[in-house]
Amino acid sequence: MNADSFFTRRNFIQSSSIAIGASTVINNANGLMAMPVATRSTSSAEDGLKGRLWKTLKFGMVKVPGSLSDKFKAVRAAGFEGIEMNAPGMNVEETKKAVAESGLPVDGTVNSTHWNIRHTDPNADVRAKALESLTTAIRDTHAVGGHSVLLVVGHGKDGKEDEIWKRSIENISLAVPVAAQLGVQIVIENVWNEFLYNHAGDHTQNAAKYVKYVDELNSPWVGMQFDIGNHWKYGSMGDWIRQLGKRVFKLDIKGFNRAEDKWARISEGDIDYADVRNALKEINFFGWCAAEVGGGDAAELKRISAEMDTVFGLG
DSSP states (O other), X not given: OOHHHHHHHHHHHHHHHHHHHHHHHHHOOOOOOOOOXXXXXXXXXXXXXXXXXXXXXXXXXXXXXXXXXXXXHHHHHXXXXXXXXXXXXXXXXXXXXXXXXXXXXXXXXXXXXXXXXOTTOSOHHHHHHHHHHHHHHHHHHHHTTOOEEEEOOOOGGGXXXXXXXXXXXXXXXXXXXXXXXXXXXXXXXXXXXXXXXXTTOOTTOOSHHHHHHHHHHOOTTEEEEEETTTTTTTSOHHHHHHHXXXXXXXXXXXXXXXXXXXXXXXXXXXXXXXXXXXXXXXXXXXXXXXXXXXXXXXXXXXXXXXXXXXXXXXX
């Protein structure tokens, strides 16, 4: 497949998620909680991403009592347009009911076993289980109307880089036909897994290895769910986004303070959100961004939603 075909097909996949996001944005008339934020996080309407980015969050963040439908309703009331479930593990029928009763779609899932059952494991039996978990997640995601499965591809502790690179590429490739058949993207998250970056390195690193890794999988159904907070410690997130380009299918967000080397609220810390917004426009990004923070009750969910509005200019 040549590069033009590769990226054209990716554009088609990303645009298919726009219609999903747009339908939920139109139906969402919930107010958001105002809150003070760090100056660096502010944005104006001119450089904001309204109409380009839709808010989702991880299901584990929802600390609201009641049924699954009650939780979904609280998420929607907080200003989110979607939710990411965990798979395997979610009850498909109960989730479909919650979607119908709340009007909140499941935009995707997180592969629930990827940290402990890894595609990089030297044991072939473990890798077979990782493949089974991923394909089950793809099928369950499709069953509830989602369009992506977030995947941590493995861990550097499983061997030398060239070894775990080859193992994981071969294993994940076996799930791509299922993803293509059902129209579900496999989206790789950049995490602190000591793979594809220098874990002991400084903030001058780039995304070259992530680019090479995604390209080696060579499928319009495989891309990145790029986590803006995870690797601010290691490089310019705007430049990483520019380098990854159309390989960025979705986003994750959490705050980080590089100067103090610690996590922060989404609207705090020292992430250069202005550069991130510019970079997302430069790669013509349209899609979902998932909050991945501690979460809490209904009030806290509203606060997190408002923080995302502020840093991405969604107001």
